[in-house]
Amino acid sequence: MKKDIILSGVGGQGILSIAAIIGLAAIEKKLFVKQSEVHGMSQRGGAVQSHLRISDKEIASDLIPYGESDIIISVEPMEALRYLPFLSSHGWIITSTTPFVNIPNYPDLDALLNQINSYKNVIAINADEVARRIKTPKASNVVILGAASPFLEIPLENLEGGIRSLFGRKGEEIINMNITALNAGVEESKKYYQLSGL
Amino acid sequence: MKKLLLLGAEAVAQGAIDGGMSGIYAYPGTPSTEITEYVQNSKIATERKIHRQWSANEKTAMESALGMSYAGKRAMVCMKHVGLNVAADPFINSAITGVNGGLIITVADDPSMHSSQNEQDSRYLGKFAMIPILEPCNQQEAYDMTREGFVLSEKYKTPIMIRITTRLSHSRYGVEVKEMKVQNSASLPDDPKQFVLLPAIARKRYKILLDNQINFEIESEKSLFNKFYEGEDKSLGIIACGIAFNYLMENYDDQKCPHPLVKIGQYPIPKKLIDKLYSQCEKILVLEDGYPFVEETVKGFLDSNKKICGRLDGSLPRDGELNPTLVAKALGLPTKEGLPIPEIVVNRPPELCNGCSHRDVYEALNEAMKSFGEKRVFSDIGCYTLGALPPYNSINSCVDMGASITMAKGAADAGLIPSVAVIGDSTFTHSGITGLLDAVNENSPITVIISDNSAVAMTGGQQSSATGKIKDICIGVGVNPEHVKVLLPVPKQHNEMVKVMKEELAYNGVSVIIAQRECIQTVSKNKKSKK
Ligand SMILES: Cc1ncc(C[n+]2csc(CCOP(=O)(O)OP(=O)(O)O)c2C)c(N)n1
Numbered sequence: 001m002k003k004d005i006i007l008s009g010v011g012g013q014g015i016l017s018i019a020a021i022i023g024l025a026a027i028e029k030k031l032f033v034k035q036s037e038v039h040g041m042s043q044r045g046g047a048v049q050s051h052l053r054i055s056d057k058e059i060a061s062d063l064i065p066y067g068e069s070d071i072i073i074s075v076e077p078m079e080a081l082r083y084l085p086f087l088s089s090h091g092w093i094i095t096s097t098t099p100f101v102n103i104p105n106y107p108d109l110d111a112l113l114n115q116i117n118s119y120k121n122v123i124a125i126n127a128d129e130v131a132r133r134i135k136t137p138k139a140s141n142v143v144i145l146g147a148a149s150p151f152l153e154i155p156l157e158n159l160e161g162g163i164r165s166l167f168g169r170k171g172e173e174i175i176n177m178n179i180t181a182l183n184a185g186v187e188e189s190k191k192y193y194q195l196s197g198l
Numbered sequence: 199m200k201k202l203l204l205l206g207a208e209a210v211a212q213g214a215i216d217g218g219m220s221g222i223y224a225y226p227g228t229p230s231t232e233i234t235e236y237v238q239n240s241k242i243a244t245e246r247k248i249h250r251q252w253s254a255n256e257k258t259a260m261e262s263a264l265g266m267s268y269a270g271k272r273a274m275v276c277m278k279h280v281g282l283n284v285a286a287d288p289f290i291n292s293a294i295t296g297v298n299g300g301l302i303i304t305v306a307d308d309p310s311m312h313s314s315q316n317e318q319d320s321r322y323l324g325k326f327a328m329i330p331i332l333e334p335c336n337q338q339e340a341y342d343m344t345r346e347g348f349v350l351s352e353k354y355k356t357p358i359m360i361r362i363t364t365r366l367s368h369s370r371y372g373v374e375v376k377e378m379k380v381q382n383s384a385s386l387p388d389d390p391k392q393f394v395l396l397p398a399i400a401r402k403r404y405k406i407l408l409d410n411q412i413n414f415e416i417e418s419e420k421s422l423f424n425k426f427y428e429g430e431d432k433s434l435g436i437i438a439c440g441i442a443f444n445y446l447m448e449n450y451d452d453q454k455c456p457h458p459l460v461k462i463g464q465y466p467i468p469k470k471l472i473d474k475l476y477s478q479c480e481k482i483l484v485l486e487d488g489y490p491f492v493e494e495t496v497k498g499f500l501d502s503n504k505k506i507c508g509r510l511d512g513s514l515p516r517d518g519e520l521n522p523t524l525v526a527k528a529l530g531l532p533t534k535e536g537l538p539i540p541e542i543v544v545n546r547p548p549e550l551c552n553g554c555s556h557r558d559v560y561e562a563l564n565e566a567m568k569s570f571g572e573k574r575v576f577s578d579i580g581c582y583t584l585g586a587l588p589p590y591n592s593i594n595s596c597v598d599m600g601a602s603i604t605m606a607k608g609a610a611d612a613g614l615i616p617s618v619a620v621i622g623d624s625t626f627t628h629s630g631i632t633g634l635l636d637a638v639n640e641n642s643p644i645t646v647i648i649s650d651n652s653a654v655a656m657t658g659g660q661q662s663s664a665t666g667k668i669k670d671i672c673i674g675v676g677v678n679p680e681h682v683k684v685l686l687p688v689p690k691q692h693n694e695m696v697k698v699m700k701e702e703l704a705y706n707g708v709s710v711i712i713a714q715r716e717c718i719q720t721v722s723k724n725k726k727s728k729k
Contacts, residue, residue: 027203032371032372033203033370033371033372034369034370034371035369035370037368037369038312039228039231039232039313039368039658040228040313040657041228041548042313044581045546045548045549045551046548047545059371060445060447061444061445061521061522062365062369065522065523065526065533065534066521067533067535067536069536078542078546079546081540082539082543084537084539085536085538085539087536088534103544103545103546105544111542112542
C-alpha cells in the first residue's frame with residue numbers, strides 16, 4: 001500500500017490539521033508516514049502545501065516526485081490547480097469550491113470551476129456551505145478530508161481516531177464537531193460520485 | 199525502543215535533550231525555530247532545568263552557549279543560515295578556543311529561499327572554521343547525530359556543526375529514541391588560558407586546531423554516517439550528501455541503488471571512501487542540497503581524467519533545492535510530468551493580516567512621505583517587509599537584520615534628507631540599537647519608525663526581547679526625548695500619525711517614532727490559551 005497526497009490551501013486554512021489527522025490514522029494502522037509541511041513566510045495568507053506520504057514500506061523522499069501524487073486534497077479551488085504537475089495520470093482532485101479571495105486579481109469563479117471540472121477525476125464540493133449547514137462552520141477543512149476519505153485506503157474509524165488524538169485536549173465538543181464534519185464530507189463525496197455518474 | 203513522529207527540527211531537539219544538553223540558545227529564524235520551541239515545550243526539559251529562553255540575536259546566543267560550555271556543560275546554539283553570519287565572529291573563534299562541555303552549532307539552511315534572503319550553504323562556514331560538520335539525511339540521523347554530537351565535541355574539545363535544510367527540518371517521520379544521558383556537572387577548563395585569545399595564546403590554540411584536522415578526517419573515514427555501498431553498474435559512481443541520499447533512494451525499488459555509492463553525513467569529506475569510488479567508476483555524480491560544496495572539493499583532489507557531474511556542469515540546476523525528479527533526470531532515469539498549471543492560476547504572495555498594526559503604519563507613512571519624495575524608506579526583516587508589496591509599496595530595502603537604520607544613516611550622509619528607517623521591535627533589539635547609536639553620535643537627519651507589535655511575528659509570535667523597553671532604550675542611547683514619539687497605530691489615529699510623522703521627517707536630526715500595538719495573531723493566541 002502506498003498513497004502520495006498533496007494537501008493545498010492558503011496559510012491559516014487548516015491543511016496541517018488535515019495532514020495530522022491522516023498521519024495519526026495511518027500510524028494507528030501501523031503504516032509509515034512522512035509529511036513535509038510549510039512553516040514561515042507563506043503562512044501569512046500565501047499559498048501553502050504539504051506532501052503527505054503513506055506506505056507499508058519505509059519511505060525515502062520527503063517530497064513526492066512530479067507526476068506521482070495519487071490525490072490532491074485542496075481546501076481552496078485555485079490552490080487545487082497549482083500542484084497539478086505533481087498529479088499522476090490516474091490521480092484524483094478533491095477540492096472545496098469556496099474561494100479564498102485575498103488578492104485583487106483572483107480569477108473569475110465560474111471559469112475557475114469550469115477549469116477544475118475539465119479534469120478527469122474530480123470531486124468538488126462547497127465545503128463552507130456544508131460546514132455551515134451542519135453547524136460546524138470552522139471545520140470545513142475536515143469536510144474536505146471526509147470527501148477525500150474514500151480514496152485514502154484508510155478506514156473512517158481510523159480517521160475518527162486521528163481526530164480524537166489531535167483534538168483530544170480540546171474536549172468532547174470539538175471532537176464531535178469534527179467527526180460530524182468528517183461524516184458530512186463522506187456523504188457529499190458519495191453524492192458527487194452519483195451525480196457525476198462515475 | 200519508543201518511536202516518535204518528529205519534524206527534523208524536533209528530532210535535533212530531542213537528540214540534544216537525550217544527549218545530555220543543559221542549555222539551548224537561539225534567536226528564531228525559519229527553518230530553525232522549531233528546535234528551540236520543542237525544548238521550550240518539553241516537560242523533561244523543565245524537569246532537567248535546561249536553559250531555553252530566546253536570546254536577543256544569534257551572536258549573543260552563540261556566546262552564551264560558549265559560556266555554558268566553558269562552565270563544563272553541554273550546550274547547543276541554533277539559527278537559520280543567515281544567523282550564522284551574525285554569529286560568525288564568536289563561531290570562528292570558538293573553533294580556536296575549543297570547548298570544555300560539548301558544544302553543537304545547529305544551522306538550518308534554506309535552499310530555494312522559501313523564507314530567506316539567500317540560500318548560502320553553511321558547510322562553507324563550517325569548513326572555514328575547520329570543525330567537523332554533521333549533515334543528517336533523515337529525521338533518525340538528525341536525532342542520532344545530535345545525541346552523539348556532544349561526545350564527538352568533547353572527544354576533541356571542539357565545537358561541531360550540524361547542518362540541516364528546510365525540507366528535513368519541516369518534514370516528519372518516525373524516530374526511534376534511545377535512553378537519556380545524564381547532564382554534565384559543572385567543571386572549569388583545565389587550562390586557565392584556553393579561552394584567552396591573545397595573539398601568543400591564539401597561535402598555540404590555532405596549532406591545536408590544525409593538528410586536529412587529521413583526527414577529524416579519520417573520524418569521517420570511520421563514521422557510521424559515511425558509508426560505502428557496493429554496486430554492480432560501475433558506469434557511474436554516486437556521492438549523495440545529507441537529504442540528497444533520500445531523493446536518490448526514492449528512484450529505486452526497495453531503495454537499492456545499482457551504482458557504487460558513497461553516502462556522506464559527516465565532514466571533512468571522507469577522502470578514502472571517495473578515492474575508492476573514483477577508482478571503480480567511469481564517472482561521478484555528486485548530489486547535494488545547497489552549493490556545489492562537495493563537488494568543488496572532490497574536483498580539487500581527484501585527478502581530472504574522469505568526469506565529475508553535479509550542479510557545476512548542468513547535470514543538476516545550479517540553484518534551488520533538489521527533489522527526486524531532478525535527481526532522476528541527472529541519473530538519466532525516466533520521469534513523469536503531471537499536468538501543466540493552467541493559466542487561470544495566479545500568484546498568491548503572503549500578505550499582512552487584516553487588522554495588523556503594520557498596515558496602519560504604512561497607510562500613514564505613505565501619506566506623510568508624499569511631500570518628502572520617493573525611494574527613501576529603508577526597511578528591514580519581519581512581517582513589515584511585506585510593505586514592499588502592493589497595495590503599499592512603501593519600502594525600498596530589505597537586506598539584513600538592522601540594516602534599515604544604518605542604511606538610512608549612510609544615505610543621509612550622502613545627502614538624501616530626510617532618510618527613513620522602518621524596523622520591527624525584535625529586529626531593533628537584534629541589531630538596530632548599535633546603528634541608532636551611530637546616528638545619534640552624528641545627529642544624522644533620519645527618522646526611525648519602530649513598528650512595535652511586541653512579538654517576533656514573522657517566525658510565529660515568539661516573545662520579543664524588546665517588549666516594554668524600546669522607548670527607554672532609545673532615550674538611553676541618546677535620542678533627544680522630545681523626538682521619541684509613541685503612537686497607537688489604529689485607523690482612527692491615522693491623521694494624528696500622519697501629522698507626527700511629517701513633523702519628525704521635517705526635523706533635522708535623529709527622531710524615533712514608536713508605533714506600538716500588539717500583533718493580532720499573538721493577541722488571539724493568548725486569548726485562546728487563557729480560555
Ligand atoms: C540574522 C537573521 N536572523 C533571523 C532571521 C529570521 N527573521 C526574519 S524576520 C524575523 C522577526 C522579526 O521580528 P520583528 O522585527 O519584531 O518584526 P515582526 O515580524 O514582528 O513584524 C526573524 C526572526 C533573519 N532573517 N535573519
